Amino acid sequence: MGNILRVDLTAGTLKVEPLSEDIARKYIGGKGYSVYLIYQYLKEYESKGITQADIDPLGPKNVLIFATGPGTGVPGFPSSGRYHVMALKSPLTGSIGSGNSGGEWGPFLKFSGFDAVIVEGCSERPVYLSIVDGEAELRDASDLWGKNVFDTCRILKKKAGNKNTSVTCIGPAGENLARMACIVNDEHRAVGRTGLGAVMGSKKLKAIVVSGSKKVQVADPDRLKEVSKRCLDTMRKNSVTGEGLPTYGTAILINVINEAGGLPYKNWQTAVNPDADKISGETLAETYLTGRRACWGCTIGCGRVTSVKSGPFQILSSEGPEYESIWALGSSTGVKDLDAIVKANHYCDELGLDSISMGSTIAAAMELNERGHIPEEDLQGLDLRFGNAAALVEAVWRTAYKTGFGKYLALGSKKLCEIYGHPELSMSVKGLEMPAYDPRAMKGIGLTYATANRGGCHVTGYTVSPEILGIPEKIDPLTPEGKAKWAKTFQDFTCVVNSTVNCLFVTFALGAKDFAELLSAVTGWDLTEDEILKIGERIYNLERVILNKYGFDGKDDTLPKRLLEEPMPEGPAKGHVVELEKMREEYYELRGWVNGVPTEEKLKELEIEL
């Protein structure tokens, strides 16, 4: 078992603690272990008379946890270059904070000698945390404060000697406490969602640098070799993980989702984008692609290296944009100029902003503005209208620096729309902006959005896979029938993936049985498929218990009114709304929940001790 580094930024102290095998056996690592720790923090706070309402997401009582899992950084473990970050409270949603990133940082945290880092308190001055071969130290970051993500990564990597090192950090958006600020590692890989960059900014923690060359120990190397070979072979032969994703990356989804009538356009007023092909993965590959970049140990390599060769949005080298980013910054805002979308995405990475929440918030502002709900003096000359590429790019950096109208955008779409008197125009669930799939055209993802613990999220349970892509089998996207079972199974299994921690994309080729074998080989626990799905369910339920403590329940497991009441105006899903109530009732029944709250029997069955 490895070690956890506990950092108290208020006191400036560092403490090394062993990982608990008992906890790991029940919650694996990564997200699962973090959910367990968050619950323990809340219990400890309660014992001191501190309620959840006393936890300011941007104050010292909030806690950030950076965690790897048993798969992270293990050679041969499929696509295991990832780590998970959680916070007691998100400044964007007021609920649990959660995000996940690839690149190299996760493995290098392990190579530096730690499985996880817990960050408590707030520093008075800017600092960064350096971990080199098991030795951790807080260092002054005054000269880094104000620097963008790319500079911060380069400077700190150089200081560490450039070898066997990775940097995760925040940009100006995190420092300025923009509520959709993200944490970015290795320049372009983001812990995107729920505003965790702002939490890091509030703690005055600019970066965590990890260096090391320690080998990750596995329980049964021979068994791992055999299972790994089989799994990697399956992935290579699989048409999606072996060819589709390596060739086109994630942006290839733009056209297929649009053809299915599910690509939200102009703040979800419809989901058929007449200009989808102009911003598609095919166009990106033909015109912008200069190379590929894989995360540590990944055989898929979906990352895109791109450039905008000339014009006002010229960039010599960038990465992405991913499907979700193209959609949020492009389709959602009605911008069809891919140059501008690539540039806006580049700024999101450089300044440290979640491209999904950023694009969606700009789209909400565009609709508010076009409907005449924003006074001209608030806009300060920013012409926020659908399709305005220049305004899109300007809005991104204005948000990061909170200048002009940027101070309103930096609040996220929910608060923005509330301020201007039209909360119904925020396309969010539990305060988190929904990603790139309109559930009127694929009902299952609507149930996932509504019931996802962290809010409007697709990767909590990616039912788009069976509904549109036909993986592992094809189901009709336009019917609500049977979607509850898919949503629950995917949510539970995804908890396992995020606790392992490896990439969700491997699940296009590998199933729960493969994960059970891989985890058994690495940990020596001899897990079965049913056992790991039960662990996933346990994690999801404990996370839900935390949400319930924060006051979220069935009333929050819902969707924006537009999706429930405004029929899709055109395309294959014309006339459809989301029949949420029916799906949710079936889902609660399967979950053993009443009104979004796990029953005592369910918690007992899952061996969750409160």
Added chain:
Amino acid sequence: MVVSTKIMLFATLRKKYGVRDLTVKCDGTIRSLIENASRILGARFLDEVYDRKLGKVREDIILMINGRNIKDLKGKIEIKDGDVISVFPPLAGG
């Protein structure tokens, strides 16, 4: 009966066959549609998209008629005049 359709190709198919879309006439069946498209695009298109042994579109190909995957359509599939057929190779993302 002869109907005229527009076939749209995406991703690797677009690159491989060098066209974004083409007009294809057929007798209203999927098989006739793909066979006639192959006469324009080349014989390998037929084998890439259609499983001749099983007499149906290959399992991992996404073929939509007016945005509806044929796997989700109930009953006998009948292509109508003016239908838009979208053909995708296996793909994913998220």
